[in-house]
Amino acid sequence: MRKYGKLLYNWSDGNIEESLIFNDDAQLGDIPYDVAIVGAGVVGSALAYKLSKYKLKILLLDKNYDVGEGTSKGNSAIIHTGFDAPVDTLESELVTKASMEWPELAKKLKIPFEVCGALVVAIDEEQEKQLEKVYAKGLKNGVTDIKILSSEEAKKLEPNITDDVLGGILIPRESIADPFATSIAFSEVSLSNGVDIILGVEITAVENPDEKTKTLVTDCGNRITTKIIVNVGGLGSEKLAKLYNGEQFDTNPRRGQFLIFDKFSRPAINHILLPIPTVTTKGVLVVPTIFGNLIAGPTAEDYSHDNKLVADTTTEQLQLLLEGASKLYPKLKEQPVISIFSGVRSNCSQGSYWIRCNDNHPGILTVAGIRSTGFTSSPSLAQHLIDELHDKIGLNLEVNHEAIDSRSEDKWPGWWKRRYDDEKFVKENPEYGKVVCYCEQITRGDVIQHLDSPLKPRTLDSIKRRTRAQMGRCQGFDCMVNIAEIISDHCEVPLDKISKRGPGSEIAQSLTSNYSDEAKNELN
């Protein structure tokens, strides 16, 4: 029998079912972990997934109340081929490798995925000259199926792009996928293979980093012992590395804002549209999403970790963004924007993919600067990290033949495979006929299915990322409270304890006063 891992939340009484509450180190047993992974972003979850097929005692933890709630939730969601990656780097190698792995991986893990292709668009003579260079770089990166297009060919492929197009490059295998489902799928399989997962705990101290058994201390004073620590803390990796005095590196947040357009804008564009990249950035893209929208972005705005005033989005930058993206697809300006969001990259001054094994201490692996391609590279990066752990730290890799590496058919999200399209489903479970999110047409059945799923998501945002409820054009106008009510009913947690992202983000404060149900109907 396969043994499930423990799933625990650092939540106080009454906010979640008692069986899920982490309140005592003893819940983890007294044998130290072989590997503790700090950070359950896409990289940490992928590592847990790939490590979980070995006979090891593994812990995956994060300070957030869901996996993949850091940088991994706010990106362009492109599975890159690596055609424009810096040549001869680990990043290029891992991205190229991962792009081959993705189609099969997505099928196994039930991650919505589509090969839509990308088109680099040159709109002035300067840029046209660059096409050859971009093409040559692609070939060097091993992306041999790319093609240079004339302006006519580009226009034929994408009739709605700018008339200023002078030429382009087609990259047929650039793809799009569901970024949320990815961290979730990795983590769910890990859990089934026995990995323990704790959410809502921040590591604030590391004790005895030089000993065989090290101790991670959490913000609530919990102590977790482990032989190996992997720091995949994304934006938090530098702060975390300082706790154990790893080799010095410097990071800063680099914000990327996006505009999301309504679904009926999507048919106008079939490929990812990219400008000619400059030295500093890939520029502003127009990207069809797997969910059926178009997005434009990202910006690249650097600031420092200490700057607490930086908001998620600013109207000024969004305006510039729209100007930029309209250069590729002029009619974009007329399309209705339904929402805006941003993601923050962790930019490392010492270079991307900054990986240190036995980082000033035996048994500590630091992974930083997974800045712009970590969503794509996560599976191959995870494999690379396992090789490092094995070769340099001596981690013993004995295969567990009972481990699984896929999720079952019923894991396809409801928005991707509509349950009500099959009469049988609604007959068996009428909840699949009750639409609660009108814009994305998500049913009560979909929400409940996710509440019962292995990671037991309990926040509004975690349900949003799984079901798409609240992500449509009305942004929760109609369904937010209804979804909160479903969580409250199904999990028997009072409605005022339902939160957006965990403690401190509850939706209500108190009961109403001077206000009651006693009034009589005066209208007959």
Next chain:
Amino acid sequence: MNSTKHFSVVIIGAGPAGVGAALKLYKSGIKSIAIIERNDKIGGIPSFYKRKKGGVRTFMRWSRGGYPVFGQDYAAWLGKQILKTDVEVKLESQVLEIDAKGKMLTFVNSKEGKVNLSADAIIRACGSREETPAERKWIAGARPVKVFFTKQILNLVDRNNLLPMKKPLIIGSDIIAYAAAAKLKAAGASDSTIVDNRTSPKAPFYERLYFRFWGNPQYRGFDVKSLEITGVKSATGVNLNGTHIDCDGIVICGELIPNSELALIGNLKVNIPSRIPVINKNYQLSESGWFAAGNILGGFHGAEWCYYDGKKVADYVLKYISKS
């Protein structure tokens, strides 16, 4: 899927407009009418404004001399009128898509699964919602909890007796905003601060006057192009021209935008970005046999206006049916 059932008229939406149209058609002798409504009650937006002792009546019955009632009671009255007829009402049934040329639609509910209907004429009485921050173009900043729309406030305060905030800040200044400020005050919050990017409130003086009974919200007009929401986990205020206004919750109120998604999916013409359907002088949409009534036609209209608008559109539908 079941086979396609045919009706003379199908109405999407059982709000005031849809009900008004159904009643008029029924009384004019049309016997096969269906209303498809996704909510679990008849009544549309009014049904979310519950009757509360100490609460705020926001629905005016102009036809009865302009006396104010609770939305719930108005919705119940609409429901009662419909029950007297044999109009077929499908509740908790969401119309998923339409076939504009074929005059057909598909809805889903928990009892029947997916169902196809066809009709001689179809009325879209789908109402409207409030614009999102992105749609207003000048609201940006953080994305904490406690940034609500009015409908969410209704569902928390009226349906669940929960107070989401004690020191509200309201963005938008039309009548819905002033009604929301009054409701929050009645339910136990302090007076709201109301902000909008215009020098004076959008709601005219006499409308604001009505809500003075419940409190005295402070208006802060401004003329910047950008307002930023602040707060990491929970909303703490907004930044306006370098000034921070504190609050412990935000409501984004009013500025209605039509529920036009079915038309957009089904290729009926819609004005963008207003999302107002393109209609001719006979209230017909861009395909023959399709009509629209009520708040889906844009602007802000009270419930009773929409009820009579539904009746008016029913007349055009009758003419259309008799001709074809």
